[in-house]
Amino acid sequence: MASYDIIKAAYATTAVRRDQYPEGNVPEVAFLGRSNVGKSSLINSLCNHRGLARVSGAPGKTQTINYFSAALRRRDEEEGEQRLPFYLVDLPGYGFAKTGGRNRDMWSAFIGEYVTQSPNLCVLCLLVDLRHPGLAIDQQAYDWLASAGVPLQIVGTKADKLKANEKNRNLAQLNKLFPSDRPALAYSSLKRDGFGPLAKNLFERVLAVSR
Ligand SMILES: Nc1nc2c(ncn2[C@@H]2O[C@H](COP(=O)(O)OP(=O)(O)O)[C@@H](O)[C@H]2O)c(=O)[nH]1
Numbered sequence: 560m561a562s563y564d565i566i567k568a569a570y571a572t573t574a575v576r577r578d579q580y581p582e583g584n585v586p587e588v589a590f591l592g593r594s595n596v597g598k599s600s601l602i603n604s605l606c607n608h609r610g611l612a613r614v615s616g617a618p619g620k621t622q623t624i625n626y627f628s629a630a631l632r633r634r635d636e637e638e639g640e641q642r643l644p645f646y647l648v649d650l651p652g653y654g655f656a657k658t659g660g661r662n663r664d665m666w667s668a669f670i671g672e673y674v675t676q677s678p679n680l681c682v683l684c685l686l687v688d689l690r691h692p693g694l695a696i697d698q699q700a701y702d703w704l705a706s707a708g709v710p711l712q713i714v715g716t717k718a719d720k721l722k723a724n725e726k727n728r729n730l731a732q733l734n735k736l737f738p739s740d741r742p743a744l745a746y747s748s749l750k751r752d753g754f755g756p757l758a759k760n761l762f763e764r765v766l767a768v769s770r
């Protein structure tokens with residue numbers, strides 16, 4: 560059976576405009592969600608690198624698009640090892656306007672620009688707190704992304720805060736509310752629960768656009 564991991568993660572660059580996006584054709588996996596949903600924690604956990612993306616108790620801090628370079632590695636006894644370079648892209652959180660209305664508008668503008676105009680985006684992970692599957696703000700984000708035709712992977716975060724039966728019930732709810740090509744996945748950044756299925760999924764998506 561194949562195993563997956565993410566290696567060599569490092570900060571690459573920051574952008575707020577299209578002309579600041581990295582050059583070249585390295586595939587990108589982006590992460591989006593409400594402020595405080597656990598985006599930075601997820602990126603750190605996936606990369607096994609605590610201080611990579613900043614984790615904050617105070618929501619609304621990340622106001623730029625941050626790129627981290629890394630490689631997805633697949634290892635299989637028979638087929639050997641395969642490495643796919645990619646970027647993890649940490650997008651600003653939505654739904655929290657600590658710095659006032661104008662900033663909030665600006666966030667959505669450059670999130671929108673990235674999502675619709677980044678040529679290397681191959682999948683966007685939409686993070687939803689698994690305890691709260693039906694928030695209006697997440698529904699709005701999903702509706703907008705789905706209508707823009709963005710390839711989505713729904714990730715239910717903070718899964719360690721739920722019992723197994725609640726986890727399954729809320730995952731089913733996520734699949735109903737936010738349908739996409741592939742089923743929603745539960746993840747705990749605290750315990751790294753859910754790493755295998757998510758890493759496999761991302762590997763397959765990145766492989767599909769790699770040459
Ligand atoms: N129990 C638990 N807490 C988490 C998890 N992921 C994030 N958190 C906590 O949620 C808060 C916000 O996390 P952060 O990654 O900064 O969220 P971001 O604003 O979406 O980047 C922090 O206090 C984290 O420690 C998780 O999987 N389990």
Ligand SMILES: [Mg+2]
Pocket residue numbers: 598599600613614615621
């Ligand atoms: Mg963050």
